Amino acid sequence: MALTSPEKRIWWNEPLSKIELTWIVIAFLWGLTMFGTMVYWHFTGEQNLSNEAYRIRPEVFAERTEAQAEKYKVREEGDTGIPVVKPPAGSDVYMLARRYEFWPILELEKDKQYRLHLSSMDVQHGFSLQPTNINLQIHPGYEMVLTVKPNKTGEYSVVCNEYCGVAHHAMVGRIYVVDSKK
Amino acid sequence: MAKDFKFRTCPETGLKVHSQADALIKANAVVAVVFLAIGGLFGLLVALTRWPAVHMLDAELFYLALTAHGADVLVFWIIFFEVAVLYFASAILLNARIVLPKIAWLGFILMLVGALMANVAVLQGESSVMFTSYVPMKAAPHFYLGLILFAVGALLAVGIFFGTILTAKKEKTYEGSLPLVTFGALTAAIIAVYTILSGAIILVPTFLWSLDLIPHIDSLTYKLIWWGFGHSSQQINVATHVSIWYATAALLLGAKPLSEKVSRGAFLLYILFLQLASAHHLLVEPGVSSSWKIFNTSYALYLAVLGSLIHGLSVPGAIEAAQRKRGFNKGVFEWLRKAPWGNPAFSSMFLSLVLFGFLGGISGVTMGNEQINLIIHNTIYVPGHFHATVVAGTTLAFMGITYLVVPLIFQREIVMKGLARWQPYLFGLGAAGISLFMMGAGTIGIARRHWDITFSDAPLTVDVPGTAFMMMGLNGVFAIMATIGGAIYVVVVVASILFGAKRDEAACKANPVVTAGGGEAVASYGAEEEHPNLSGTIVLVTLLFVTFVLYYYVNWKFLSEVWPLS
Ligand code: HEM
Ligand SMILES: [Cu+2]
Ligand SMILES: [Cu+2]
Numbered sequence: 001m002a003l004t005s006p007e008k009r010i011w012w013n014e015p016l017s018k019i020e021l022t023w024i025v026i027a028f029l030w031g032l033t034m035f036g037t038m039v040y041w042h043f044t045g046e047q048n049l050s051n052e053a054y055r056i057r058p059e060v061f062a063e064r065t066e067a068q069a070e071k072y073k074v075r076e077e078g079d080t081g082i083p084v085v086k087p088p089a090g091s092d093v094y095m096l097a098r099r100y101e102f103w104p105i106l107e108l109e110k111d112k113q114y115r116l117h118l119s120s121m122d123v124q125h126g127f128s129l130q131p132t133n134i135n136l137q138i139h140p141g142y143e144m145v146l147t148v149k150p151n152k153t154g155e156y157s158v159v160c161n162e163y164c165g166v167a168h169h170a171m172v173g174r175i176y177v178v179d180s181k182k
Numbered sequence: 183m184a185k186d187f188k189f190r191t192c193p194e195t196g197l198k199v200h201s202q203a204d205a206l207i208k209a210n211a212v213v214a215v216v217f218l219a220i221g222g223l224f225g226l227l228v229a230l231t232r233w234p235a236v237h238m239l240d241a242e243l244f245y246l247a248l249t250a251h252g253a254d255v256l257v258f259w260i261i262f263f264e265v266a267v268l269y270f271a272s273a274i275l276l277n278a279r280i281v282l283p284k285i286a287w288l289g290f291i292l293m294l295v296g297a298l299m300a301n302v303a304v305l306q307g308e309s310s311v312m313f314t315s316y317v318p319m320k321a322a323p324h325f326y327l328g329l330i331l332f333a334v335g336a337l338l339a340v341g342i343f344f345g346t347i348l349t350a351k352k353e354k355t356y357e358g359s360l361p362l363v364t365f366g367a368l369t370a371a372i373i374a375v376y377t378i379l380s381g382a383i384i385l386v387p388t389f390l391w392s393l394d395l396i397p398h399i400d401s402l403t404y405k406l407i408w409w410g411f412g413h414s415s416q417q418i419n420v421a422t423h424v425s426i427w428y429a430t431a432a433l434l435l436g437a438k439p440l441s442e443k444v445s446r447g448a449f450l451l452y453i454l455f456l457q458l459a460s461a462h463h464l465l466v467e468p469g470v471s472s473s474w475k476i477f478n479t480s481y482a483l484y485l486a487v488l489g490s491l492i493h494g495l496s497v498p499g500a501i502e503a504a505q506r507k508r509g510f511n512k513g514v515f516e517w518l519r520k521a522p523w524g525n526p527a528f529s530s531m532f533l534s535l536v537l538f539g540f541l542g543g544i545s546g547v548t549m550g551n552e553q554i555n556l557i558i559h560n561t562i563y564v565p566g567h568f569h570a571t572v573v574a575g576t577t578l579a580f581m582g583i584t585y586l587v588v589p590l591i592f593q594r595e596i597v598m599k600g601l602a603r604w605q606p607y608l609f610g611l612g613a614a615g616i617s618l619f620m621m622g623a624g625t626i627g628i629a630r631r632h633w634d635i636t637f638s639d640a641p642l643t644v645d646v647p648g649t650a651f652m653m654m655g656l657n658g659v660f661a662i663m664a665t666i667g668g669a670i671y672v673v674v675v676v677a678s679i680l681f682g683a684k685r686d687e688a689a690c691k692a693n694p695v696v697t698a699g700g701g702e703a704v705a706s707y708g709a710e711e712e713h714p715n716l717s718g719t720i721v722l723v724t725l726l727f728v729t730f731v732l733y734y735y736v737n738w739k740f741l742s743e744v745w746p747l748s
Binding site: 002003004005006008009011012013014016017019020023024026027028030031032034035037038039041042045046047048049050051053054077078079080082101105118122123124126128129130131132133134135136137138139140141142143144146147148149150151155157159160161162163164165166167168169170171172173174 | 195241242245275310311312316318319356357358359360361362363400401402428429431432433437438439440441442443444446465466467468469470471472476479484485487488491492495496499500547551552553555556557558559560561626627629630631632633634637639640641642644645647714716719720723727730731734738740741742743744745746747748
């Protein structure tokens with residue numbers, strides 16, 4: 001039994017029961033299927049993470065984000081006057097994460113593509129876009145670039161879901177998705 | 183033998199027990215239980231804070247408690263207990279002496295000092311960085327130093343385990359191949375070497391960085407190596423609790439593995455493939471390529487998953503076969519109905535098996551998919567998943583074997599048997615509840631490690647669905663149930679050790695804990711021509727498989743609804 005040495009010295013020649021063999025084959029094929037599903041989704045699925053990323057100094061990223069905000073600011077919001085920025089459809093948009101905010105607020109058009117650039121100014125943060133539920137990890141010193149295409153209008157929150165310090169739970173940002181007609 | 187070593191003979195199993203093995207197992211197990219008690223209490227505080235209607239701790243204390251909870255239960259409770267299991271699987275099962283007991287004790291002391299040091303650092307409040315301590319967030323230097331000392335101590339223990347096995351072989355204290363349980367422990371120990379080295383490679387520079395001796399640690403590199411430690415250690419847990427499943431089934435029911443070859447092969451898959459799977463912690467990080475992620479999560483992870491699926495058939499299969507030989511042969515499930523459900527060692531083991539497979543295994547593989555991880559990463563789904571693996575799976579299995587370790591090693595009767603009988607059900611149900619409700623809340627996007635889902639301090643409002651509040655409340659209710667189950671365990675174990683009646687030879691005869699023939703195998707196939715009837719096990723694994731496939735594709739459906747991104 002399991003607590004004593006195998007009864008047969010040459011245990012590796014014991015015959016395999018059919019049931020075990022069948023299960024091993026099924027489990028193995030299931031692994032292959034899951035592998036295939038991931039690959040298949042790269043060709044046909046619409047939700048794949050880009051692998052585009054660059055090393056970047058936080059100051060440089062901040063400069064780019066500020067330049068964009070200055071150029072395309074449409075209004076301010078919140079008690080602290082966070083700029084709402086509406087870059088043209090199809091363009092590059094920047095959002096930075098720092099203790100304890102995602103800056104600035106973005107306004108995007110529905111069904112238009114944007115190249116979204118994300119990076120952190122200090123520690124790691126989590127970019128959790130709700131309610132659609134997309135979750136990314138944001139590192140300092142790395143710029144992640146992904147193409148997004150908002151598929152529903154509305155008000156979205158960006159919640160920080162990587163612990164980043166005492167006010168981590170107050171770290172939220174916002175993205176508006178509006179109809180392209182107006 | 184060079185010296186006279188003190189041995190006693192176990193009246194129930196006939197095994198020769200080295201006094202040093204006895205003492206080391208006792209010390210490590212007792213300290214483990216103490217850390218479970220402390221860490222579990224922090225877990226309750228955390229869960230009560232995340233229950234929106236209760237919201238118990240303030241933010242700073244919450245993050246402190248969460249850091250302490252993760253470190254005390256995941257690292258200290260689990261690893262102290264595993265060291266006890268290693269000594270059991272080597273010295274005791276092989277009738278052997280512990281080599282270099284002094285070094286083993288040194289390891290124990292290092293682990294204890296390290297664990298205390300890390301706890302002090304966390305309680306001082308300057309190290310609320312979570313047990314993952316992702317850089318560039320910085321903890322106090324003695325937080326890292328504590329973890330390093332703990333790791334060095336654990337490495338010594340692993341070394342003693344290898345030494346003990348080699349000496350046993352040399353001194354011919356056993357014949358033939360290693361018993362399966364020792365083999366499983368050996369796989370755990372081999373993975374532990376890799377794990378602890380990864381930990382050292384990343385924690386030593388981080389410690390130096392915390393002293394300002396190194397200017398910078400790259401956050402992505404840190405994560406890659408840290409999870410080489412953090413994830414592989416989960417594989418140690420799995421290898422250990424699977425060994426315990428086999429051991430419990432053997433001790434209580436005389437179950438013998440269906441095939442030594444298959445069970446050992448499944449353990450080997452763990453060694454060969456799980457290390458690489460630390461990749462599934464980096465699925466949504468910048469700058470990690472898809473082909474690397476797919477290779478590491480599927481080629482590597484799925485072959486390790488294959489190992490677990492194999493055990494998922496062979497463990498219940500061995501039990502079914504043994505029970506049928508004992509005469510519980512009616513229908514599909516008489517063997518299971520007539521199992522010793524009133525014995526906490528058995529009920530813990532079987533609940534651990536079922537909950538680990540159905541809740542922990544399925545959720546883990548699903549969220550470990552490259553794309554599906556996008557909708558799960560860092561949501562509270564993640565703690566939901568690992569409370570199914572490491573609490574309902576590993577912790578419950580460890581609790582179960584304690585009900586055998588106390589009579590066999592501490593040689594004390596279990597006291598408060600009536601309470602003990604209910605303990606696994608309370609704890610198992612509580613753990614299953616917190617797992618499920620955290621997974622549920624995570625599926626709708628609730629963040630992990632988060633103090634306030636009302637966002638009352640935030641400059642912008644966030645719309646959180648009402649169901650999330652309900653699920654976090656239910657999580658709190660089940661957390662209380664799990665805590666009661668955990669507290670009963672601690673009380674019963676401590677009280678039995680202190681006040682339980684001593685088990686002398688007569689007591690062992692009158693009231694054996696090891697069933698039937700001193701643990702002789704009641705069944706022996708694989709070696710036999712006749713194939714055992716395993717219809718109940720087939721029903722169980724079919725159910726597991728169907729649940730798995732359905733749940734897996736439901737999550738692809740969820741994924742397909744989020745914003746297109748590329
Ligand atoms: C009474 C039993 C327990 C309860 C009520 C409990 C509850 C919780 C809760 C509510 C969280 C926080 C989730 C979050 O906000 O992110 C958590 C985190 C965690 N728990 Fe438990 N838990 C229990 C036992 C355990 C055990 C036995 C282990 C390990 C063996 C464990 C390991 C962890 C870990 C590693 C974390 C993550 C900490 C982090 O995010 O840094 N828990 N637990
Ligand atoms: Cu943050
Ligand atoms: Cu945060």
